[in-house]
Amino acid sequence: MIKSSSNEPSLERRVVKRRSKSTMREIVSDAKSSSSKQKQRRRPPGINDGSLIDTNGFIYTLSKKNISPEDAVRSVKSGAQVVFDECACGGICGFIYATAEELSMLAKSKPVLNSHKGLTGSLSLWQTDDGKTILLAQGPVQWK
Numbered sequence: 001m002i003k004s005s006s007n008e009p010s011l012e013r014r015v016v017k018r019r020s021k022s023t024m025r026e027i028v029s030d031a032k033s034s035s036s037k038q039k040q041r042r043r044p045p046g047i048n049d050g051s052l053i054d055t056n057g058f059i060y061t062l063s064k065k066n067i068s069p070e071d072a073v074r075s076v077k078s079g080a081q082v083v084f085d086e087c088a089c090g091g092i093c094g095f096i097y098a099t100a101e102e103l104s105m106l107a108k109s110k111p112v113l114n115s116h117k118g119l120t121g122s123l124s125l126w127q128t129d130d131g132k133t134i135l136l137a138q139g140p141v142q143w144k
Contacts, residue, residue: 045091045094045095046090046091046092046095047090047091050062052091052126052134052136054083054095055095055097058128058132059128060126060127060128060132060134061126061127061128062124062125062126063125063126063127063133064124064125065122065124066122066123066124067123067124067125068123069110069111069112069113069123070110071123071125072110072111072123072135072137073106073107073109073110073111075125075133075135076103076106076107076135077107078133079133080125080133080134080135081097081098081103081132081133081134081135082097082098082102082103082106082134082135082137083095083096083097083098083134083135083136083137084096084098084137084141085136085137085138085139086139086140087139088119088122088138088139105143106143109143109144110143110144111123111137111141111142111143111144112141112142112144113139113140113141114139114140114141114142116139116140119139119140120139120140121137121138121139121140121141122137122138122139122141123135123136123137123138123141124136124138
């Protein structure tokens with residue numbers, strides 16, 4: 001049996017004080033109303049049903065397909081995140097995200113679309129509803 005001094009609140013009283021001030025209904029309602037981050041937890045990252053889903057759950061739609069290397073450089077300079085899909089599988093085996101350091105180097109160089117084993121590299125732009133942009137480099141793409 002736990003003894004407590006007369007100055008300490010009882011165990012029951014301590015539990016009551018630790019309860020959340022929000023009810024479960026309020027927590028769920030707040031989570032549902034947060035539309036700035038559209039998440040599809042049941043859909044894995046990659047290209048699914050015409051949408052690109054990043055590792056944070058943001059949903060991107062295709063805005064421009066087969067863009068030129070010059071347009072790609074402009075997009076990177078404008079703040080697009082560069083994502084590599086080296087085998088062009090649509091992200092099934094995972095995307096590679098350029099780091100901030102790599103992005104600064106990519107903004108100073110130009111992508112070259114190569115062909116290898118019947119696969120030709122391609123560049124496309126994807127955007128969220130709130131304007132975030134991904135430049136997807138699929139297949140054999142090198143930056144020189």
